Amino acid sequence: MTPRTYRTSTGTLLAHDQGAHVTQWCVGDSPVVWVSAQSEYAEGRPIRGGVPICWPWFGPGRSGDMQPSHGFARIAPWRLVGDESVDGESARLMWELTDQDARGLPGAEHFPHAFTANLEVVVTHSASISLTVRNDDTRPFDYEAALHTYLHVGDVRQTRLTGLDGAAYWDKVTQSAETQHGDLTFRGETDRVHTSDRAVALHDPVLERTITIDKAGSPTTVVWNPWADKAGAMSDFGDQEWTQMVCVEAAAVGSDAVGLEPGGEHTLSTMFTVSSLDES
Numbered sequence: 001m002t003p004r005t006y007r008t009s010t011g012t013l014l015a016h017d018q019g020a021h022v023t024q025w026c027v028g029d030s031p032v033v034w035v036s037a038q039s040e041y042a043e044g045r046p047i048r049g050g051v052p053i054c055w056p057w058f059g060p061g062r063s064g065d066m067q068p069s070h071g072f073a074r075i076a077p078w079r080l081v082g083d084e085s086v087d088g089e090s091a092r093l094m095w096e097l098t099d100q101d102a103r104g105l106p107g108a109e110h111f112p113h114a115f116t117a118n119l120e121v122v123v124t125h126s127a128s129i130s131l132t133v134r135n136d137d138t139r140p141f142d143y144e145a146a147l148h149t150y151l152h153v154g155d156v157r158q159t160r161l162t163g164l165d166g167a168a169y170w171d172k173v174t175q176s177a178e179t180q181h182g183d184l185t186f187r188g189e190t191d192r193v194h195t196s197d198r199a200v201a202l203h204d205p206v207l208e209r210t211i212t213i214d215k216a217g218s219p220t221t222v223v224w225n226p227w228a229d230k231a232g233a234m235s236d237f238g239d240q241e242w243t244q245m246v247c248v249e250a251a252a253v254g255s256d257a258v259g260l261e262p263g264g265e266h267t268l269s270t271m272f273t274v275s276s277l278d279e280s
């Protein structure tokens with residue numbers, strides 16, 4: 001699979017049509033998005049890193065037994081639509097996926113509805129990614145969604161995520177309901193589904209930068225790092241790579257899944273801005 005490559009005055013964007021998947025975004029020469037050196041780039045296989053689109057379910061779904069993990073959108077053949085607009089300072093791309101495109105994909109039979117999904121990426125000095133889903137059916141449907149962004153960090157054990165203080169979360173590692181107190185720091189395997197629609201910021205003293213993550217249409221923020229053992233067990237994850245990534249995902253999952261009436265649409269979006277380290 002060959003990526004589409006766009007260079008602007010502020011950086012570089014790489015994206016694959018499979019999954020409408022941003023696989024790299026660099027500001028200048030510095031990668032903001034992380035992708036594993038071990039990732040497969042094979043038809044029908046998820047890419048490990050970048051910004052996978054999880055849809056119409058997240059992980060094993062609300063029933064706990066859905067396959068493939070994170071739904072079929074991330075392995076689907078999205079179509080680039082409209083004009084790619086690339087000028088000196090910005091790049092804008094839009095992909096589309098309908099129920100017709102998804103027909104026959106593994107798991108598509110579990111979502112038997114007429115839909116149109118669009119994924120828009122706009123890169124300037126910041127990067128924004130928006131997933132809009134429209135219900136083209138005659139009956140209501142609901143779905144889970146996540147923009148499963150893998151962010152590049154110097155050392156996850158030294159990074160700090162602010163903006164979730166007071167948020168309730170489901171801890172998938174300990175299988176318990178918790179509340180975040182203060183900043184989120186990383187001390188072991190982390191897999192948390194926070195009920196929060198607020199912006200967060202990832203402070204990275206090693207790379208001396210802060211990545212601000214704004215979002216809209218997203219009542220859930222998922223934070224994930226597999227840590228050493230889980231990463232070691234994954235064939236598409238280098239043994240030491242877990243130290244250099246963390247996923248901060250704008251999502252709408254579980255009881256915050258999106259419900260759409262016929263003709264209705266919803267947009268889930270996230271925006272990343274990089275600045276020099278903000279110690280606050």
Ligand SMILES: O=P(O)(O)OC[C@H]1O[C@H](O)[C@H](O)[C@@H](O)[C@@H]1O
Nearest residue numbers: 059069070172191222223224247
């Ligand atoms: O291995 P994948 O299917 O890409 O999932 C990777 C991870 O995605 C999310 O962050 C989930 O919360 C995790 O439970 C899951 O392990």
